[in-house]
Amino acid sequence: MSAEERNVFGEPIERCSYDPLTGFFRNGHCWAGDQGAARHLVCIEATAEFLAFSKSRGNDLSTPRPEFAFPGLNPGDRWCIVAERWREAFEAGKAPRVYLKSTHEYMLDLVPFAELKRFALDLS
Template sequence: MPTTEPQKAPSRNVLGQPLATCGREPTNPTTGFYRDGCCNTGPQDLGLHTICCIVDEPFLAASKALGNDLSTPRPEFGFEGLKPGDRWCVCAARWLQVQQAGAACPVVLEATHEETLQIVPFEILIQYAVIPDQLH
């Protein structure tokens, strides 16, 4: 008798809808803990890389100053470094740390995983929400 893999429930965003793609090549570096373009999470993702944000210079500078350098390339990890305008799945706690330091960047709620709400209140996320089509 053949066995099948159990069906995985679709990931949901902070709005309770199916999780949208955050970013992937060619316009953005392929993001996500699983490098699938989405802010999916699971037991191996100890940093909870669940907030889809559009990084800007103040966010990158504050993040670096707080010990999380996202702009310097790290070829040994296949990481080219982020530049302003890139979409990236960041750790919920790190995004909140930068927000508390006054340099939060825009968040794409449709692509931000619902697990984020364990760390960052929705009331804070909504203040930084953008609709990607409005950015063009």
Template sequence: MTETALNVLGAPLASCSTDPLTGWHRTGCCSTDANDTGVHTVCAVMTAEFLAFSAAVGNDLSTPRPDYGFPGLREGDRWCLCAARWEEARVAGFAPDVVLEACHIRTLETVALGHLQAHAV
């Protein structure tokens, strides 16, 4: 029997995005497993400021990478971010908004629920 993944609110995990298709498993959900060392569990709504911040710290999410099936992200896209990167962006003042229902409960190992709630859409 497969266990249903939970979100940070303790309810079943909702989809984050299928266009662009996101998630560690590329299912549209921010689900995770033991192989996901980056913990891609935060469903974030991209902003120009966050995309610039991410590129400045070494992770260019705007440039398409067709060789990896990555379309490049634009403002308004939803994407499963690494929990630690979202927290780093929050501390720096560039955290994008999040969709709480689509953030995996494992996010709470890195990010306080109150911080996520302060950025909820």
């Protein structure tokens, strides 16, 4: 893992969230890691609708899990989610908004940039 990981613009990936502390590596970034194996690549702003959708798919992100140092998410929290889960939510019409500067470039292998851009929170 390094600061060399790139976002969808080809720039160094920016922090997603330190509070709550996110990322597969719990470093605040949606990094893939040295082998590109981590899939928590999309920095989102959680919504009640998305949290309910994720829970219905077997991934409860809203319930605290202190044994894993996971506080549980609330609407408005920023969080790195699995790329395939975002695409699944997108296809179901439940996709949350994204921070493109904090979303890993590997996401472009799953979703065209034009589609991601429609959900962007950080474009001027």
